[in-house]
Amino acid sequence: MKIIKISEEHIKEVTMFLLQNQLIFHPRISPKGIPDFTNYNGREFILILDRNILTKLIELCLHGTLNDSYLLKVIGSIMFWANFNGVRITAGIALNEYAYNLNDDLKASKENNIFLELFNFYSPLQWLDLALGITETIPQMTLSKDLNSYIFNVESDHYKMHYAEMLHISFLLANQELGNTEKLIEFIKWNNNNLLFCQYTLVYACMLFSRKIKQINIKQVDEILKKCRNQAWDLTYLSFWSTLYWEDNHSNEVFLFCTMDKDLKKIFVSTHEANKNPFVECYGKDKGIKIHNEYQNIISNRVKPVITSDLLNKLIQIGEENIRNHL
Known part of the structure; x- marks a missing residue:
């Protein structure tokens, strides 16, 4: 067997590129996209890819290149x-998103066949040459006609919850009678009455209403609903992943998350920024403390609602009707 040596300099160059571009996240290992595996030695690490990265990976394998040297x-x-x-x-989550949006498993199954095969098809050196810019092409993959079928088109309660949230946030965003502070408080009250609280959604709402994340001015109902669905999937990655990392301090499996999405990064980093209150960070000290106190008041002695599929469907129906009627 031929042993191929990879230089320490090249390993360092690739690692520094990942650190500089802040692509890999975990609330304790990498809260700002800069991994530090101290206290996590000897574990089995699993990296979750988001949809955009998986799409580009599959495209690269099928066509042998991409029209973007950075990607x-x-x-x-x-x-x-x-x-x-x-x-x-x-x-898995990226394929679930793809199949659910298409309401079909066929294309997601094809992608999964490619995904499973590419680990044997390409060598580490081929990936390294792409990473270092030595080459911009890799061999194209061809699959046999006898592909395995998989079921990815399954309903996700995480997604449905976030879609209902996004519909109500969009409805509040269009309300000209409420100020940005009032919009956030109204969302917190609505969330308290209807759903479980998600730390990522709360930070997203904070950043959106305070314009820390760009507000897209869309007037067409279909485009608003599409934007809500896309944002709901982004939050689904974070909330579903949180169920995997929540108690992984002593777990053998540790799940990391990989994304290039700038807003998703902002939401994650802001959520896990130590000793910082997102209300104060987004609204300033006076308004931020007011919102924080209001939030604490609302959730004190809270009885969590029972979340069912019927409830989520009803909230989604009401949310879509509110947007259609408002516009």
Whole structure:
């Protein structure tokens, strides 16, 4: 067997690229996209890819290149880093999103066949050459006609909850009678009455209403609903992942998350920024403390609602009707 040596300089270059671009996250290992595996040695790491990264990875494998040299470096760096460090990669949520949006398993099954095969098809050196910019092409993959079928088109309660949230946030966003502070408080009250609180949604609402994240001015109902669905899936990655990382201090499996989405990064980093209150960060000291106190008042002695599929469907129906009627 031929042993191929990879220089320490190249390993460092790839690692620094990932750190500088802040692509890999975990609330304790990498709260700002800069991994530090201290106290997590000897664990089995699993990297969750978001939909945008998986899409580009599949496109690269099918066509042998991408028309964006930066994305080639991103994909090459992620794949080499994971391979070199023995980090497993999963695309389950991304495939769930794809199949659910299409209401069909066929294309998601094809992507999963490619995804499962590519780990044997490509060598670490091929990913490294992409990461270092030595080449901008890799061999194209071809699959046999006999593909395995998978079921990814399943309803996610996480997604439905976030879609209902996004519909109500969009409805409040269009309300010209409420100020930004009042909009956030109204959302907190609505959330308290109807759903479980998600730390990521709360931070997203904070940043959106205070314009820390750009508000997109859309007037067409279908486009608003599409935007709500896309944002709901973004939050689904974070909330579902949180059920995996919540108590992983002593778990053998540790789940990391990989994304290029700038807003998603902002939400995650702000949520896990130590000793910082997101209300104060977004609204300033006076308004922020007022909102914080209002929030504490609302959730004190709270009885969590029972979340059912029927409840989520009803909230989604009401949310879509509110947007249609308002516009």
